[in-house]
Amino acid sequence: MDNPGQKYTIPKKEELKETLTTLQYKVTQKEGTEPAFENKYWDNQRPGIYVDIVSGEPLFSSMDKFKSGTGWPSFTRPLEPQNIVEKKDWSLGGMRTEVRSKHADSHLGHVFEDGPPPSGMRYCINSAALKFIPKEKLQEKGYNEYLSLFQ
Numbered sequence: 001m002d003n004p005g006q007k008y009t010i011p012k013k014e015e016l017k018e019t020l021t022t023l024q025y026k027v028t029q030k031e032g033t034e035p036a037f038e039n040k041y042w043d044n045q046r047p048g049i050y051v052d053i054v055s056g057e058p059l060f061s062s063m064d065k066f067k068s069g070t071g072w073p074s075f076t077r078p079l080e081p082q083n084i085v086e087k088k089d090w091s092l093g094g095m096r097t098e099v100r101s102k103h104a105d106s107h108l109g110h111v112f113e114d115g116p117p118p119s120g121m122r123y124c125i126n127s128a129a130l131k132f133i134p135k136e137k138l139q140e141k142g143y144n145e146y147l148s149l150f151q
Helices: 011-019 022-030 144-149
Strands: 048-052 060-061 082-090 096-102 105-113 122-125 132-135
Touching: 011 022, 022 132, 048 144, 060 122, 082 105, 132 144
Parallel strands: none
Antiparallel strands: 048 060, 048 132, 082 096, 096 105, 105 122
16 A cells, blocks of 8 residues: 555455465464564664555654564554554463554564663564565655654
8 A cells, every 4th residue: 555644455365365475474464473583674774664564554663663682673662553453462371462553453563561761662573564665765655744754
């Protein structure tokens, strides 16, 4: 989707199986996790925003990204909090907080309370759930409202 001002279009599962890679599908639709340090954005330092790979809804900004040492992209806060849904996750025997996108319901990763100031939060997100829009492409891709973040 190239215009986030419009309603988000969520493809059907059959379409997603054809358009997403096997890993992107496993992560976003089956609550999978990609390997640490072997993913697209864990060390990306370019300015821009990260959007849901399925719907294009804006999720995180490079302005809030930090090196957590975990091997996954980590952010102190969401770019658009209303596009993030948090759910309790008991899948590993203890309680964690899963992070999903609101419109596409994509599994993104988890949030922990061991991040740096000012929020103290660490949104630990799978690269496979994200699409990076570099600042120089924000206008072209329909995300003009975020240009001011990088000026």
